[in-house]
Amino acid sequence: xxxxxxxxxxxxxxxxxxxxxxxxxxxxxxxxxxxxxxxxxxxxxxxxxxxxxxxxxxxxxxxxxxxxxxxxxxxxxxxxxxxxxxxxxxxxxxxxxxxxxxxxxxxxxxxxxxxxxxxxxxxxxxxxxxxxxxxxxxx
Amino acid sequence: xxxxxxxxxxxxxxxxxxxxxxxxxxxxxxxxxxxxxxxxxxxxxxxxxxxxxxxxxxxxxxxxxxxxxxxxxxxxxxxxxxxxxxxxxxxxxxxxxxxxxxxxxxxxxxxxxxxxxxxxxxxxxxxxxxxxxxxxxxxxxxxxxxxxxxxxxxxxxxxxxxxxxxxxxxxxxxxxxxxxxxxxxxxxxxxxxxxxxxxxxxxxxxxxxxxxxxxxxxxxxxxxxxxxxxxxxxxxxxxxxxxxxxxxxxxxxxxxxxxxxxxxxxxxxxxxxxxxxxxxxxxxxxxxxxxxxxxxxxxxxxxxxxxxxxxxxxxxxxxxxxxxxxxxxxxxxxxxxxxxxxxxxxxxxxxxxxxxxxxxxxxxxxxxxxxxxxxxxxxxxx
Ligand SMILES: [Zn+2]
Numbered sequence: 001x002x003x004x005x006x007x008x009x010x011x012x013x014x015x016x017x018x019x020x021x022x023x024x025x026x027x028x029x030x031x032x033x034x035x036x037x038x039x040x041x042x043x044x045x046x047x048x049x050x051x052x053x054x055x056x057x058x059x060x061x062x063x064x065x066x067x068x069x070x071x072x073x074x075x076x077x078x079x080x081x082x083x084x085x086x087x088x089x090x091x092x093x094x095x096x097x098x099x100x101x102x103x104x105x106x107x108x109x110x111x112x113x114x115x116x117x118x119x120x121x122x123x124x125x126x127x128x129x130x131x132x133x134x135x136x137x138x139x
Numbered sequence: 140x141x142x143x144x145x146x147x148x149x150x151x152x153x154x155x156x157x158x159x160x161x162x163x164x165x166x167x168x169x170x171x172x173x174x175x176x177x178x179x180x181x182x183x184x185x186x187x188x189x190x191x192x193x194x195x196x197x198x199x200x201x202x203x204x205x206x207x208x209x210x211x212x213x214x215x216x217x218x219x220x221x222x223x224x225x226x227x228x229x230x231x232x233x234x235x236x237x238x239x240x241x242x243x244x245x246x247x248x249x250x251x252x253x254x255x256x257x258x259x260x261x262x263x264x265x266x267x268x269x270x271x272x273x274x275x276x277x278x279x280x281x282x283x284x285x286x287x288x289x290x291x292x293x294x295x296x297x298x299x300x301x302x303x304x305x306x307x308x309x310x311x312x313x314x315x316x317x318x319x320x321x322x323x324x325x326x327x328x329x330x331x332x333x334x335x336x337x338x339x340x341x342x343x344x345x346x347x348x349x350x351x352x353x354x355x356x357x358x359x360x361x362x363x364x365x366x367x368x369x370x371x372x373x374x375x376x377x378x379x380x381x382x383x384x385x386x387x388x389x390x391x392x393x394x395x396x397x398x399x400x401x402x403x404x405x406x407x408x409x410x411x412x413x414x415x416x417x418x419x420x421x422x423x424x425x426x427x428x429x430x431x432x433x434x435x436x437x438x439x440x441x442x443x444x445x446x447x448x449x450x451x452x453x454x455x456x457x458x459x460x461x462x463x464x465x466x467x468x469x470x471x472x473x474x475x476x477x478x479x480x481x482x483x484x485x486x487x488x489x490x491x492x493x494x495x496x497x498x499x500x501x502x503x504x505x506x507x508x509x510x511x512x513x514x515x516x517x518x519x520x521x
Contacts, residue, residue, distance in 0.1 A: 036269050042385065062288070063287070063290060064290060064339045064341075065337070065339065065340035066340075071260065082276055082287070084287055092394060094397075095272070096276050096278050096392070098277065117291070
C-alpha cells in the first residue's frame with residue numbers, strides 16, 4: 001500500500017495522526033482552518049499557524065468504489081470504498097479516507113452497500129500504519 | 140484597447156491517424172501533424188515564428204523547430220494542467236499575434252497515451268501535495284478523483300446514469316459518422332452502457348475517454364493575413380483561462396463549493412468579451428475525459444442553470460438537430476483522446492462546413508478544455 005509522501009507543511013498532520021489525534025492546520029491570527037496545509041493564510045496572509053484538535057466526527061460528502069485496473073496492492077482489495085468526509089468542526093475541510101469495520105481493518109472490510117452519502121462517521125486510527133480511518137457512528 | 144476579439148483566426152488544421160498503437164514515436168507524429176496543418180493553411184514552415192503547447196508535451200520547441208524547419212521564433216509558451224491547457228495554446232498564440240509579438244503561430248499536441256504508460260501508475264513522480272491526502276487511501280486515478288465529484292453531483296441534483304449515458308451516446312453516434320474516429324464502426328447501446336464493467340463507481344467503462352496514440356496541430360495568424368489564406372478563416376472571437384480562487388485541480392474538495400469549478404471562471408471572462416451568448420452557440424466541443432464533465436461544463440458555460448446539466452442532456456439535446464450538438468467528431472470519449480486538441484480541430488471543421496457530422500449552417504462554436512482542472516476555452520466563429 002502507498003504511504004503518504006509527506007511534505008514540510010503536511011508533516012504535523014501525520015505526526016498527530018500517529019499519536020491517535022486528528023488535528024487541522026489553523027491560522028494563529030484569524031483562526032481560519034485550512035487544508036491541505038500550506039505556508040500562509042489565504043484570509044489574512046499570516047504565516048503563523050497552529051494545529052487545532054477536531055472532534056473527528058463528520059459526514060460522508062461523497063464516495064467511490066474503485067475497480068481494476070489499479071496498483072497491485074489495491075487491485076487485491078478491490079472493490080473497496082474511498083469516502084470523502086466533511087468534518088463537523090470545519091465543513092470546508094473534506095478528508096479522503098476509507099470506511100472500515102473497525103480500527104485497523106482493511107479498506108475492503110465493509111460491504112460497499114453500507115456506504116451512504118450523508119452518513120455520520122467517526123475517525124479511528126490504524127494501529128499498524130497510524131493512518132486515520134473512519135467507522136460508522138453508532139446512532 | 141483593441142483586445143483579442145476576432146483579431147486572429149485559425150487557418151490550418153492537421154492531424155495524424157488515431158489508433159491504440161501507432162508505430163511512429165511522439166516526435167515524428169508531432170512533425171507530421173504540424174506539417175499537415177501548415178500545408179492546410181498554405182503557409183511555409185519557415186514563416187512560423189510562434190509556438191504553443193502543453194507542459195506535458197514531450198516534443199519540445201527546439202526539436203520541433205529544427206525538425207520541420209521553422210524560421211526564427213519570437214514567442215513560445217507552454218500551458219500546464221494537462222487537458223486544461225488545450226484551448227489556452229490557441230489563446231496564447233492569439234494574444235501574441237494580436238499584440239505584434241509574432242505573425243504565424245502553431246499549436247500542437249502529440250501523445251502516445253494508447254500504447255504508452257498510464258501516468259497514474261508512476262507513483263515515484265507524484266507531487267507530495269495533494270497526493271499524500273488521497274493516494275494512500277486508494278484514490279489513485281483521475282477517474283477516481285472525478286467519480287467522487289460525480290457521485291456528489293448525482294446525489295445533490297438527482298441526476299442519473301442515464302444522463303451520463305446520453306453524453307456517451309452522443310459522442311459515440313458522432314464517432315460512428317467519422318471514419319477517422321477510433322470508435323467509427325462500434326455503435327453503443329443503452330444495454331451495453333448499463334451492463335458495462337465499473338471502473339470507479341458510479342462511473343463505468345463508457346464514462347471514460349479512450350487511450351489513444353495521435354497528434355494534432357493548428358495554425359493561427361492575424362485576421363488580416365487570414366483573408367489571403369487557402370481556407371476560410373475561423374476567427375478566435377473570445378478566449379479565456381480559468382483558475383478559480385481556492386481551486387485545487389482534480390481533487391477540488393477543499394472549498395465552499397466543489398461542484399462549481401474552473402468552467403465558471405473561464406465562462407465569465409469568455410462571455411464578457413463576446414458579441415453573442417450561450418443561446419447563440421450552434422455547436423459545442425466540450426472536454427470529455429469523463430462523461431460527468433459535460434453536465435458540469437454545460438452549467439459552468441451557462442447553457443443551463445446549476446444542477447440542470449443532467450436534465451439538459453435529455454430528449455436528444457446533444458445530438459445533431461438537438462439544442463446543442465456536442466463533440467461532433469466523437470470527442471475524447473469516442474474519436475480520440477489527445478488532451479482535447481481534436482476538439483479544437485473539430486470546431487474548425489464545423490465552421491468550415493467540413494465536419495463528418497456537419498451542423499447545417501454552423502457559424503459559432505464553443506470549444507472547452509478540461510473541467511475539474513485549471514482550464515481554458517475558446518469561442519470560434521465564421
Ligand atoms: Zn488568517
